């Protein structure tokens with residue numbers, strides 16, 4: 001079968017033929033229809049410090065996918081051959097304190113699909129059936145291909161009550177664009193999105209941002225003045241991973257504000273901690289999705305009108321993966337979906 005692999009500990013990927021995979025006990029074999037490219041895949045492609053610390057080549061990449069169950073391993077019974085599924089890429093241990101308490105997203109033994117086990121940039125992928133999410137017929141296949149990062153966005157946006165609140169989102173990458181759409185959908189008042197790439201800010205505007213700010217040309221304070229906001233933001237969602245974004249957010253939050261942090265920040269990032277104290281701010285780290293409440297909420301929001309189509313900018317054949325990674329490197333894309341089979 002075809003597979004997009006990291007063949008050796010160096011930059012780059014190779015599309016090659018590998019042996020067919022087989023489902024083990026409690027697992028399912030999925031014929032992959034579409035898979036989406038993530039920032040994580042770009043880190044692995046580039047072979048940066050993070051990738052060098054976690055990836056053991058050879059490895060098939062890809063953790064955002066949609067496909068059809070074609071075979072079940074021994075004991076698997078929750079899903080059925082023919083089901084259209086996507087999957088939660090974090091495979092948890094089921095035995096630690098948090099897993100046993102139902103807080104699976106806090107498992108400390110999580111293994112990542114396409115990171116620590118072979119992923120979905122291939123004709124077939126194997127996953128534990130417990131990680132699969134059967135898709136309602138209302139959900140378009142090209143949207144289901146990126147349910148995983150849409151879940152990250154939903155986890156951020158649904159962490160706090162958004163009704164009537166003014167929200168600052170720093171970062172208009174795919175997650176920021178999807179966060180903007182969800183905040184708007186669940187009833188936020190102003191949704192302000194910052195970035196340095198105009199292309200991405202336009203996607204955020206299409207997705208429902210009230211105002212976008214290119215911080216190379218104007219400030220968040222300018223945006224607040226335009227919107228006649230006198231106090232500051234009630235909610236902050238940091239998805240840029242930029243060391244300057246979080247201090248700006250802290251500066252422009254209103255008392256009692258709540259901040260969700262998803263973008264990996266450089267160790268050099270510094271903030272004014274006294275503002276956190278004096279404004280009684282709350283900070284929450286977001287990793288992955290709540291299993292499987294986020295998946296449920298996301299499905300029902302999509303079925304009741306949440307529109308994330310502006311974020312899907314490219315659909316390319318698997319063979320054009322170099323083009324996909326180049327677009328990501330330049331920031332000239334939203335979500336890119338690779339077509340693997342019909």
Ligand SMILES: [Zn+2]
Pocket residue numbers: 038039040063064148149
């Ligand atoms: Zn991802």
Ligand SMILES: [Zn+2]
Pocket residue numbers: 092093094095096097098099100107108109110
């Ligand atoms: Zn666990």
